Amino acid sequence: MDSQLLAAIQHLDTYGYCLLEDRIPAAMAGELAARCLELHADPQYLPMMVNDDPRYHTLFGMVNLDDRVWQCAAHQDTVAIARHFLGPHCRVVEACSKPTWPGAPAQRLHADSAGSFHQVPDVPWMINTMWMLTDFTVENGATGVVPFSHRSRCKGPPADFDPSLIQPVVGRAGSVMLWHAGAFHIARANTSSQIRVGLNIAYYPRWFNNWVEGGHQPVWPETFERMPPEMRQLCPGKLGRSRAELYEERR
Ligand SMILES: O=C(O)CCC(=O)C(=O)O
Numbered sequence: 001m002d003s004q005l006l007a008a009i010q011h012l013d014t015y016g017y018c019l020l021e022d023r024i025p026a027a028m029a030g031e032l033a034a035r036c037l038e039l040h041a042d043p044q045y046l047p048m049m050v051n052d053d054p055r056y057h058t059l060f061g062m063v064n065l066d067d068r069v070w071q072c073a074a075h076q077d078t079v080a081i082a083r084h085f086l087g088p089h090c091r092v093v094e095a096c097s098k099p100t101w102p103g104a105p106a107q108r109l110h111a112d113s114a115g116s117f118h119q120v121p122d123v124p125w126m127i128n129t130m131w132m133l134t135d136f137t138v139e140n141g142a143t144g145v146v147p148f149s150h151r152s153r154c155k156g157p158p159a160d161f162d163p164s165l166i167q168p169v170v171g172r173a174g175s176v177m178l179w180h181a182g183a184f185h186i187a188r189a190n191t192s193s194q195i196r197v198g199l200n201i202a203y204y205p206r207w208f209n210n211w212v213e214g215g216h217q218p219v220w221p222e223t224f225e226r227m228p229p230e231m232r233q234l235c236p237g238k239l240g241r242s243r244a245e246l247y248e249e250r251r
Contacts, residue, residue, distance in 0.1 A: 058215065134197045218240045
């Protein structure tokens with residue numbers, strides 16, 4: 001592994017997140033951002049969308065909706081980091097598009113997929129990524145992270161949390177931020193006049209049950225058929241078209 005990747009791993013281990021700059025061409029990021037915005041405007045995808053705010057949306061199932069997403073999901077650097085923390089057999093469980101439109105307020109500060117633990121484990125249970133399909137700036141809602149919070153063993157921030165501890169992670173289009181699911185993080189307010197578009201791809205170990213995140217969509221059989229070997233290796237679970245077919249019900 002090269003020294004840049006080792007430094008990124010050490011940064012993630014220490015602070016709870018790391019940034020890899022310019023991992024896909026900016027032009028490709030821009031094209032993917034434009035496609036994401038088209039999909040968000042198409043009513044047929046409404047059932048796979050969660051709109052936490054009229055100006056902040058999540059469209060699940062992007063692995064099935066645009067094959068270019070695989071280049072991000074199977075990127076050798078993000079996969080190397082995910083495998084370092086989650087083991088060699090970790091998988092891609094979801095890819096979602098997350099635009100933040102101008103005027104969007106900050107969303108909720110949270111940890112990921114931690115709500116069902118009786119006690120939050122001290123091993124990572126998920127490595128999350130945010131591909132910057134547009135530039136991520138302080139003004140346009142770059143994701144905010146709370147350094148060191150992944151060590152708290154808490155399911156989320158305490159009620160008296162000090163928001164000044166949140167740090168925006170900025171980068172050029174084509175860069176990717178990775179974080180430990182236990183790190184408190186937030187979609188920050190977009191105070192600019194530009195749309196911010198992120199592609200959020202999650203890696204989980206095989207022992208983690210996929211039903212935990214309510215919106216996560218399975219890989220469709222026809223998607224898997226088209227995938228190159230490196231992507232198939234990252235999608236070893238059951239295939240199907242709906243959550244109800246494949247996932248246990250959340251109780
Ligand atoms: O959109 C963002 O900047 C944050 C995304 C987020 O909170 C998440 O993926 O859990």
